[in-house]
Amino acid sequence: MRLTAEGLSLRFPQGDWLFEDLSFRLVPGRVYAVTGPSGSGKSTLLSLLAGWLHPTKGVIVREDVAVTSWVFQNPHGVARRTALDHVALPYLARGADHDHAWQSAFADLETVGLAGVSLRQFRHLSGGEAQRLMLARALATHPHLLLVDEPTAQLDQRTAVSVNEAIGSIASDGTIVVIATHDERTRDACTDEIALGAAR
Numbered sequence: 198m199r200l201t202a203e204g205l206s207l208r209f210p211q212g213d214w215l216f217e218d219l220s221f222r223l224v225p226g227r228v229y230a231v232t233g234p235s236g237s238g239k240s241t242l243l244s245l246l247a248g249w250l251h252p253t254k255g256v257i258v259r260e261d262v263a264v265t266s267w268v269f270q271n272p273h274g275v276a277r278r279t280a281l282d283h284v285a286l287p288y289l290a291r292g293a294d295h296d297h298a299w300q301s302a303f304a305d306l307e308t309v310g311l312a313g314v315s316l317r318q319f320r321h322l323s324g325g326e327a328q329r330l331m332l333a334r335a336l337a338t339h340p341h342l343l344l345v346d347e348p349t350a351q352l353d354q355r356t357a358v359s360v361n362e363a364i365g366s367i368a369s370d371g372t373i374v375v376i377a378t379h380d381e382r383t384r385d386a387c388t389d390e391i392a393l394g395a396a397r
């Protein structure tokens with residue numbers, strides 16, 4: 198499984214080049230930080246990787262990368278549903294029976310360090326727990342490629358560390374992980390960097 202970008206360039210109609218001639222190869226087990234100043238095209242690059250946008254020039258070749266999942270900056274959930282409910286739902290939606298769905302969901306919560314709050318309602322989770330729950334829910338879709346947009350921007354140091362550790366665990370389970378981030382803590386926790394614009 199890998200994703201290769203060759204000569205990737207993007208310009209919106211009537212705009213300047215956002216980025217030009219980017220080439221990189223993404224493989225499982227690594228965590229790639231997409232960095233750069235505001236407006237340099239970080240989220241746009243994630244959209245290209247997801248296949249939502251097409252590059253103006255260049256190509257993206259996906260080898261065995263079929264399932265993509267996104268985690269956005271602000272966690273969303275159902276206030277009175279438990280963490281376990283949130284993660285079990287994708288399994289139930291795919292037709293898993295109750296026991297399998299709950300066991301799999303619990304394993305995903307363990308991966309992101311949330312086993313201890315599995316029965317806590319969403320409204321009682323802290324910001325970092327809610328963000329990790331979004332990661333667990335993405336895991337439940339068994340993504341080959343996980344795209345994460347600014348996961349730690351509003352989190353304190355300890356919480357940011359826990360989120361970054363959860364992301365590292367997901368990558369080491371065999372997922373390609375790409376994170377758009379301004380946060381130096383997250384950039385430093387990544388194994389690789391794709392720097393856009395006048396980054397850093």
Ligand SMILES: Nc1ncnc2c1ncn2[C@@H]1O[C@H](COP(=O)(O)OP(=O)(O)OP(=O)(O)O)[C@@H](O)[C@H]1O
Pocket residue numbers: 209210212215233234235236237238239240241242377379
């Ligand atoms: N569909 C679009 N049409 C035209 N311009 C767009 C479109 N989408 C994004 N842009 C512009 O492209 C530039 C890059 O946007 P993008 O959201 O990718 O930047 P970013 O690096 O993620 O920024 P931030 O760090 O502020 O989130 C911005 O100037 C934005 O206004």
